[in-house]
Amino acid sequence: MPVTAARALVHGLVVHAIDRKAGQEALRSLADWAFQFSSRVSLYPPYAVLLEVQGSFTLFGGQAALLKNLRTGLAALGYKTRLAGAPTPLAAFGLARCGSEQMIAAQHQLATALASLPVSALDWEQTLLDRLDGMGVRRLGDVLRLPRDGLARRLGQQSLLYLDRMLGRCPDPQELYQPVQEFKRHLQLVSEVEQVQALLFVLQRLILELCGWLQGQGAGVQSFTVRLLHRERRHTDLCIGTHRGSRDAGLFITLLRERLERLELRQPVIEIELHAGQPVKLDARSPGLFEKAGAQEQIDLLDRLRARLGDKAVQGISAIAEHRPEYAWSYSEPGASRKDSKDQHRPLWLLAVPRQLETRDGWPCWHGRLKLQASCERIESGWWDGQDIARDYFIATNPSGSCYWIYRELAGERRWYLQGVFE
Amino acid sequence: MNLDTLLQRPDVWRGGQASAAVRAVPSGFDELDELLAGGWPQGALTELIMPRQGIGALRLLMPTLARLSQDDRWICWVAPPHIPYAPALVSAGIDLSRVLLVHPKAQQDGLWAVEQSLRSGNCSAVLAWPTLEDNVILRRLQLAAEAGDAVGFLFRSQRYVQRPSPAALRLQLEPEADGSLSVSILKRRGGRAAGAVHLDTSLPHGSLALHSRTPTATGYTQPHWQ
Numbered sequence: 001m002p003v004t005a006a007r008a009l010v011h012g013l014v015v016h017a018i019d020r021k022a023g024q025e026a027l028r029s030l031a032d033w034a035f036q037f038s039s040r041v042s043l044y045p046p047y048a049v050l051l052e053v054q055g056s057f058t059l060f061g062g063q064a065a066l067l068k069n070l071r072t073g074l075a076a077l078g079y080k081t082r083l084a085g086a087p088t089p090l091a092a093f094g095l096a097r098c099g100s101e102q103m104i105a106a107q108h109q110l111a112t113a114l115a116s117l118p119v120s121a122l123d124w125e126q127t128l129l130d131r132l133d134g135m136g137v138r139r140l141g142d143v144l145r146l147p148r149d150g151l152a153r154r155l156g157q158q159s160l161l162y163l164d165r166m167l168g169r170c171p172d173p174q175e176l177y178q179p180v181q182e183f184k185r186h187l188q189l190v191s192e193v194e195q196v197q198a199l200l201f202v203l204q205r206l207i208l209e210l211c212g213w214l215q216g217q218g219a220g221v222q223s224f225t226v227r228l229l230h231r232e233r234r235h236t237d238l239c240i241g242t243h244r245g246s247r248d249a250g251l252f253i254t255l256l257r258e259r260l261e262r263l264e265l266r267q268p269v270i271e272i273e274l275h276a277g278q279p280v281k282l283d284a285r286s287p288g289l290f291e292k293a294g295a296q297e298q299i300d301l302l303d304r305l306r307a308r309l310g311d312k313a314v315q316g317i318s319a320i321a322e323h324r325p326e327y328a329w330s331y332s333e334p335g336a337s338r339k340d341s342k343d344q345h346r347p348l349w350l351l352a353v354p355r356q357l358e359t360r361d362g363w364p365c366w367h368g369r370l371k372l373q374a375s376c377e378r379i380e381s382g383w384w385d386g387q388d389i390a391r392d393y394f395i396a397t398n399p400s401g402s403c404y405w406i407y408r409e410l411a412g413e414r415r416w417y418l419q420g421v422f423e
Numbered sequence: 424m425n426l427d428t429l430l431q432r433p434d435v436w437r438g439g440q441a442s443a444a445v446r447a448v449p450s451g452f453d454e455l456d457e458l459l460a461g462g463w464p465q466g467a468l469t470e471l472i473m474p475r476q477g478i479g480a481l482r483l484l485m486p487t488l489a490r491l492s493q494d495d496r497w498i499c500w501v502a503p504p505h506i507p508y509a510p511a512l513v514s515a516g517i518d519l520s521r522v523l524l525v526h527p528k529a530q531q532d533g534l535w536a537v538e539q540s541l542r543s544g545n546c547s548a549v550l551a552w553p554t555l556e557d558n559v560i561l562r563r564l565q566l567a568a569e570a571g572d573a574v575g576f577l578f579r580s581q582r583y584v585q586r587p588s589p590a591a592l593r594l595q596l597e598p599e600a601d602g603s604l605s606v607s608i609l610k611r612r613g614g615r616a617a618g619a620v621h622l623d624t625s626l627p628h629g630s631l632a633l634h635s636r637t638p639t640a641t642g643y644t645q646p647h648w649q
Contacts, residue, residue, distance in 0.1 A: 301497065301545035305525055305536055315524045319509035329509035334497075337519035341510040348481045348512070349505035367475075401598035402477025421505060423481040 023047065029185065031177045033077070033209050035216025037070055042089070042174040048096065050089050050174060063103065076208050086110060089174055090166035094121035094140070107168045114166070115141030122162065128155055183213050183224075183276035192268035196260045199228070199269060200253070203260075206274045207252045214247035219279035221245060226256065226274050230267035238263070241311070242303045245280040251303070258307040302334060323381035324389050325350065325419060345395070347405040347420030354417040357406065364406060364416035368399035372406075380410070395422065448574055451486020454620045455606060459592065463487060464612070467591035468565045468575040472584050472609070476504070478598040480578060482515075482624040483606070488548060489516035491574070496547040497523040499540040502533045504552055521547075534560055541567035541575050548574045562589040584609070 007013050023046055031041050031049050037060075040052035053066060060066035067083065074081045084095035085103040091110055095102050098121045104113045114121070117140045119132050131154065137143055143151075144163065152160045165172035185206050193199055203226060214220055223241040230236070240255050305314045316334035319341035320327065329350070332338065357364040364370045373395040382388035390410035397403050405420030447461030456462045463469055473480045488498055498521050500507055509519060525540070527533040533551070540549045541564060549568075555561075561577075568575040577590065584595065593609040599621060607619030 301499075301540060301543040302523070304539055304543070309525065309527050309532060309536065313526045313528070315526070317507065317509045317512075317519055317522055317524060319513045319519060329506070331524070334523050335520050337509075337522070339513055339519050341513040343514050344510065346508055346511040346514065348485075348508055348515075349476075349503075350508040351505055397602075398477075400475060401600070401602070402475055403479070403602075404477060420508060421477045423477055423479060 020046065028177075028180075029209055030077075030079070032179045032183075032216070033073070033212035035179050036212050037066065039216075040174075041177045041179075043177050044089070044093060048093055050092065053085065063105075067103070073208070073212065076205075078205055086113075088166055088168045089172055090123070090162065091168075093123065094166065097121055097123070110167055111144060115139065115144065119143060122166075124159065124162070128159065131155065179213065179216060183210055183221075183274075183279075185209060185274045187272045187274075189270055189272065192270055194265060194268045196263065196265065199272070200257055200260055202272060203256060203274070204253055206272070207249050207256070210274065210276055211247045211249040211252065214276075214279060214282075217279055218281065220247040220282040221276045221279055223277040224252070224274060225277075226272065228265075228269045229271040229273065230269060234267060236263070236265075236269075241306060242300060244300060245282060247282065255303055255307040258304065262308060323379055324387070325379070325393075326354075327382075327387075347403075347422045349421035349423050351419055351421075354407075354419040357416040357418055359416060364396065364408075366396075366398055366404060366406075366418055367402070370396035370398050370404065370406065372396050378410075379407075393419075448487055448491065450483070451490070452483075452620075452622050452624075455622060458606075458608065458618050458620055459611065460614055463574050463576075464591045465574060466569045466572045467612070468561070468568050468577060468589070469592040469594065470577045470579055470583075470588055470590040471594050471596055472579050472581060473596040474581045474598075478596060479604050479624045480596050483596070483604060483622065484548075484550075484576060485515040485517070485624075487574075488512075489518075491547040492516075492518035492521040494521070494547045496573075497521055497540070497545055499523045499525060499546045499549045501525045501536045501540065501549065501551045502527055503550070530554070534564075537575075538564055538567045540571075541573045542571045544571045544573075546571065546573045548576065550576045550578070552578045554580075556583075556586070558587065558589060565589045565591065 003015055006015075027043055027045060027047065027049060031043055034041050034049055034051055038051040038053050038056050040055075042050040044050050053063075056066060057063050060069060063085075067085075070083065071081075074083075082096045082099055082101055084092050084101050085105075086092040086095060087104065087107045087110060091104070091114060094114060094117060095104075098117050100117060102113060104110060119129055119137060119140060119142075121140055122129070122143075132143065135154075137146070144167075148160060151163075161170070164170045187202065187206065189202065193202070210221075210224065222243060222245045223239055226238040226240065228236040228238070238256070238259050240252065240259060242251060242255065246252070302314060314334065315331040316337050318330050318332040318338035320330055320338060321340035321342065322328045325346075328341070357366055357370075359365065360369060375395075377393040378391070379393060380388075380390045391407040392410060393405065393407045395403065396406050403422035404418055405422065406416055406418050408414055408416050446465040447456075447459065447463060448465055449456050449462040450459065471480050471483070492498055498517070500523070502525065507522070507524065512519060512522065523540075523546075525533075525536045527536050534553065534555065537549060537551045537553070540546045553561075564575060564577075567573075588610070590610070591612040593611075595607045595609050597605040597607075599605050603621045603623045605619060605621050608617060
């Protein structure tokens with residue numbers, strides 16, 4: 001029925017356009033997500049996904065447990081779904097299509113269970129269904145009672161095959177869906193979003209999809225990027241990392257929240273992209289399923305600190321075999337330190353930038369006149385890279401007993417500098 | 424709850440007897456360990472109050488940090504006032520791969536980082552230089568240290584000495600004329616605030632010359648800085 005005709009019949013009709021492309025995308029992402037429940041997933045467009053679940057019952061601890069997981073997961077993703085199960089794909093589809101959320105385990109129960117369904121349970125063209133209606137056939141049970149040769153003559157051989165497949169009388173192989181190898185999601189927001197909380201709500205769904213996909217792959221990721229798109233092709237990138245690799249949605253959401261709460265949104269967001277890094281193999285144990293409820297995987301300190309403070313604010317340090325004191329150390333990735341060092345008497349604090357000292361009567365001063373220890377260490381090095389130094393280093397004490405590491409330039413104005421504190 | 428379980432609580436103080444229940448990390452200085460009934464309190468805050476920089480407060484912790492770096496937990500430095508110099512840490516026997524440096528931009532982030540580190544259970548020790556006045560925050564940090572079983576070291580300036588503090592241990596550090604460090608107890612949970620020691624923390628450590636100051640007859644020494 002055309003929309004104009006419908007409008008004429010019903011006053012105040014609200015028309016929603018079906019976005020077929022978006023629907024297909026949603027179906028595919030649902031299939032990606034559903035791989036955690038079965039390795040045999042098929043698309044059944046335009047609005048169904050088939051899972052072969054018999055083989056997964058043991059893994060999930062029974063049919064009821066699997067269904068519960070499936071339902072909770074789907075609800076968290078924000079989908080309204082109807083779940084039905086049967087020994088054949090078409091029967092399961094028919095049940096779900098009619099909103100009859102049954103789980104029929106045995107093939108011999110099929111005919112009885114399907115009998116009461118309306119003929120619209122059949123995924124047939126409307127003309128065929130109209131023809132059935134014209135014959136006074138309303139229920140599937142009525143269809144099944146019709147003589148086979150008459151049925152084939154009136155509705156075609158294909159319809160007979162359909163019914164045979166539905167009842168499991170002949171095989172119905174499905175084309176298996178291949179999950180994506182790289183996780184990338186794009187989401188157009190319904191309205192412009194300025195509130196971080198609202199963004200988090202939307203992102204939560206994408207992260208659940210990501211984690212479902214990872215679970216199906218038996219993998220985790222060490223990082224993923226969230227791109228917030230603004231108008232005029234501007235965007236904000238947030239890179240969320242967990243150095244051990246994970247597929248724990250709770251962890252990802254916490255890290256993302258830390259980052260988002262500190263984000264100043266200069267412009268509203270109109271679209272969101274989520275792009276996962278290279279998946280890394282995790283052990284087969286799936287935390288979402290077997291761990292006790294509430295025993296969330298502990299969030300690694302490093303990830304938490306970096307999520308809020310930024311990667312550069314959290315560092316490890318290395319000692320480097322180098323004569324010039326300022327080059328004898330460097331920042332490094334936490335946990336991966338070089339330890340090349342000669343055992344020399346060095347201060348525990350190094351000043352980021354040496355501080356020039358005043359002199360009084362030729363003596364360097366820092367909160368009073370500094371008393372130098374007799375021994376002096378001469379460091380001349382670095383002629384090869386232009387950062388060469390020539391200095392005499394002393395350990396010096398001021399009148400209040402604080403101990404410092406100072407040096408005097410050997411060339412030029414022969415100034416004194418404070419470079420370290422013997423704390 | 425019976426009396427025995429009540430007495431086991433670390434916050435119940437019994438006069439004249441130190442609680443044995445407080446676990447401690449040896450400081451590496453025998454005399455200090457004796458004074459502190461084993462060393463630094465585990466799962467608690469220790470405040471080190473010092474009149475100024477450069478008196479060797481950090482050196483006092485080196486044996487402890489060297490020992491803790493053998494653990495597979497982090498030694499987390501939050502907003503250190505200068506760069507912890509890697510060659511000196513190596514000389515002190517610290518495994519650098521356990522050292523984590525956190526440089527927050529704002530003070531609020533610093534306190535957050537200290538609390539997270541203490542609470543996470545991923546840190547054996549957390550070093551911080553807070554300049555806050557607020558006792559409520561210190562209490563939170565103390566609770567976080569308990570939760571994460573970490574040793575929290577707070578380096579604080581002299582101006583906080585008179586302030587009450589929820590830290591399990593408060594020590595006053597003073598440099599001595601001979602270059603040694605005087606350490607006296609201002610407060611110790613589960614024990615009396617008594618005594619002081621002089622420690623030679625000069626490097627190389629290992630050969631520690633310890634000079635003791637004998638507590639007075641009452642078992643209480645007035646810290647000499649008052």
